[in-house]
Amino acid sequence: MPDIPRRRVLGGTAGLAFALTGWGAGDGRANDTRRMRTIADSVVTTTDELESTFENLSSGETVLITAKNAPYRTTGWLDIDADDVTVVGPGVRTLIKSAPSANAGGFRIGHRRHCSNVTIRGIGFDGNPDEQSIFTKLCHGIVVKDAEDVTLAGNYVTRTHPYHEHSTGGSGISAEPASRNVRIVGNRIEDIGDRGIQVGGTRVVVARNVVTDGLDRSISCDVWRNGRHRQGGNIAVIGNVLGNNPEGSLVGMGGDDLTDGGGYVVISDNLGFGHHKSFCHLGFEGTVRNVRIDGNVSVQERRDDYSGISLDIERAEHVTAVDNDLYGYGGRGINVSEGISDFVVSRNRIRNVASDGIRIAGAEDGVVARNTVSGTGRTGIILEAARYVAVEGNRFRDLERVGILAAGGETFHEISDNHVRGFATGKGHEAGMLIQSERNLVRHNRIYRSGGPAIVEGNGANNLYDGNWSDAKRPWHIRSATSRVRDHTPAFDVHRGVSVDGSGRATVEFEKPYATRPKLSFGRVGGGVRGVSYRTTNDGDFDAARLTVASPDSTVDVFVEPV
Template sequence: MRSDPDAPSGLSRRAYLKLAGASAATAGLAGCEAARQDPPDALAEPVIADTYGVGPAAARPESESVGFRYFAVDTGGEFVYDGERWRAQGFRGPFLDAGRIRGIADRVVRTTAELERAFRNLERGDTIRIASGVYRPSRWLTVDASDVTVIGESRRDTLIRPADGANVGGFHVGPNPQNRVENVLIEGVGFDGNERTMDDTVKRCHAFLVEHASQVTIRDCFATRTHPYHEHDSGGSGFTVRRQATDVSLVGNYTDDIGDRSIQVAGSAIRVAGNRLTNGFDRAISLDVRHPDGPKYYARNVGVVNNVGRDNSTGSIIGASQGAPQRPGAGNYAIVGNVAAGTHRRTVYLGIEEAVRNVAIVGNSGRQADFGEPRSGIYVSGNVSAFTVAGNTLADYSLHGIELEGTGSDFTVTGNTILSPRRDGIRAETDWGTITGNVVESPGRVGIEAAVGNAVVGNNAVRDAGGDGIHLGAAGDAVVATNRVAGSGRASRGTAEIRIDGSDCVVAGNVVSQNAAFGISEAGDADGNVFLGNRVRRGSAGGSASGPSGGSGAGGSGGSGDRDPPPESGESDRRAWDLRGPTSRLLGNSPAPDPVREIDVLESDGTATIRFDRPYARKPILDVQTETPADWTIDWRRDAAGNLVGADLAFTDRAGDPATPTAQVGVRRPE
């Protein structure tokens, strides 16, 4: 803003505007103690220009030209002369120190020298306006006073580019641990790190650095080419918030072609919202910061909301990397509504060795372009507990869609959509959790893999998995219920739509369209599972849902749990059930395991052999029906573990001679 050339010495156009604003801002304050303050010395006597005047109310001229305005600094009154008398305008109120109206510049900077001088002489309450242009400072622009506002024309028009070889970054808010600052705003400024001219021995020349400060907002700013360039942990990042900072907002900023991380935060009560981060190196948004003293510190109480990250050559879009926190309480993260695109490792990565609790990863969308390493869309590892992964959409990741592992517990994975991951759709190796209401389509291997116990896998839809549709690991003690699974096994033989390897599980109300070798499968060493009200029906590739004629059950495997691969093709290649746990209970399933079947009776000796579709720990009940009267005896077959896996039947007529009746046999578990 320029000074009015017609104004007398001592009153700039800025002062005129401040005083005009003051008269409106003081509405309703008349009569308060401040009204009795004396005006500032500089305006104790009236100052008269061509069209306006400023001074004490008592010093107002008796007359002036029509339309002349007079501002009374002691009462806040504004008067206009109408040719006969002064008429009060607007509001009246107490004296207001107009030199501290935020948003009206105390200094307007147009040169590099003015820029450095403004920050060197910064005082509490200052507002600095940086005009359009390129500025080449040789020192950090430090903000070591509170209530400071720094405003550029725009992130495109106002550019800070350090002098060649200066070895400095951009803005440093709160550099002094003995002088904590608060209430700082930086807006509309761009930064180019000029990294090609810097000394490689100098590290962490960040564009915007917040340290010993609170209530700081940096918005609508830009950063690029920070120094050191493409160096992990000690490189130059766009926006850095160190562990001492609290209540910091990074809003609506842009980075492109950054040196290390676009944004990295380690303070508390941090908001990272609406930023656009492109062509990065390491993480776009990091919830940890490697400090100059060596340790890595993690953020606490952070909201990461509605940011867009695209093309990070070696890092994830949002995350915190492996390592133990240097202070307790890391966590309480809300990662919501972010978008990940192009080349990047992961949408979200949290891997922290010590306890982290209260994490919500909700409503994010990620699609990975070609990436040379196997990486999952969302990856949570280490000791992260009490977390929710909900409503995310992830496509084309080079490992799994969602991967959970480590020593943490108490998780919820719900309402996510996973499309075409190279391996598993959802893989959980974390204890005590629920996996519900997810959609998984065309994973390269397993649709949903719950490798640990105490899990609930329910109401999911899995389609066209390369391997098993749903696989429950050996830990057991879980619930698999009301899932819809179809078309599994397109890339592997011997798979199942639903496979249960653990014990003490409840498998209930699932609907399976069978394309895999087995509809529902159970491991041989499983114990005490309950299968209730499941439905296995023929899939689109054909095949019988009621099992092969004559029974080709699993009893001949010696109880080892190894599955013989099915034949290459044909309707009889697949079985609805492959249950090997001898103590499992079944009720109301369709079709029933060991259905009533017709058996072949040898004419030579009147004998027939059947194999059960599952082993039995106790003798099952055989329901034998013959078209002609016949007697029969039974000789049980057992596997190496002593479980009953089949039977030899011998038929005789009433005379005791071998008979060859047409016979059907049903097998059921004893109650």
């Protein structure tokens, strides 16, 4: 049986020991340090030892960086280009700090050659940006380049260089496009030069990190290089706490097609707060697909004109935003722009946003269902030039303007089973639903009495309104001759107590014109109806009926039914 390399065994044992003892959590227990000293291959106590160790790393080596002489003022990058390397620190926040004019970041993994099975745990890094050259860029805290099976856990990164510089600034942790199978778990990243964590690799987990006080995104599912966003693929961003990066979203993605022609991105159960733009932004030119934004909670504490979730990339397919709580945004709650198709916006709770709750503009083939929207500065849901969207089972209250607005030519929406209560709370005459497009089905909606009519058809046509309910008087303002209305409560185009004159004649003006002559039925008929003739508009639509009945000075009830 061949000998098993001692360093490989020790590296695996160390990794297990660190996981079991909670190494890197910052508890500073002396027992952990003593235990590590017994299993580490290299124990670092000076800057010279630190730099020499990384210049001469061997496969399977375990390195303990003690707090004895921290901070270690490094003069260059610490490179890991060997397999099965484990680096462990005591959880001291300023364990390593770039020396003046070092013009380097922290660790580079797979910089000169491909490597695998690397762990960095419990390391603190300060980029010292004030003392670095302004011409040196991208001095990240930890960079995973050409490497796979990498774990970065329990580390602390701050003040990376360049400081507060877009795209070429220093990020906290960067998983580059050639990286594979990377776990970025339980790290603390704050006061960062550019992005907190950025991912351009494949099969990456970003979980339980706290990322605050940066410049651009807290977590980005792409890496910005040479003017292009290089997307990651198969990424899970789960359970992170994110806040206070005023020039970017908390989570985002943009740019070219997903790595290897496809992949999935899950953004789930994260908490957002503080000053930022959107919670999640899929944006810029390019394509994304297979993205699920699920179960996040975020509040914009300082209002800027950005949406909580903003999907405005050039093209996106198969995007789901479900079960998110979005509060206080200065723009919209959720914005879905042109180029998006096959999307779902469902079971989100949107409160106190300055503009629309949900805006669907130019997108196609989507579902907007069972969302709760309250306290908007404009509309609950607005559909602008979108097509084939099902708007189902949403609940609205305390809206300054319209509950649901549909506009833009032939749109083919199905708007059904929604509840609208407390609309038109601002100035002006608004409606529970305003339909300004064609070929829609609007059915089984409940619209409670508020500051305007229940349903208004503006310049819409060829719509079907079926079984809608309101507790207001005369709630239906539907005008198109080609639209149909049936089974509403209160009933549409019902005329009770029409007076018959002394000559036995009465005229009934319809609530809307009809392109096809409608059917009339009667309640009280004043001794019987002897004749019916119809009045038409200049367009040839039927807008009234003239009745002749047997009994002068009587009363007639007339029910107008579309054919």
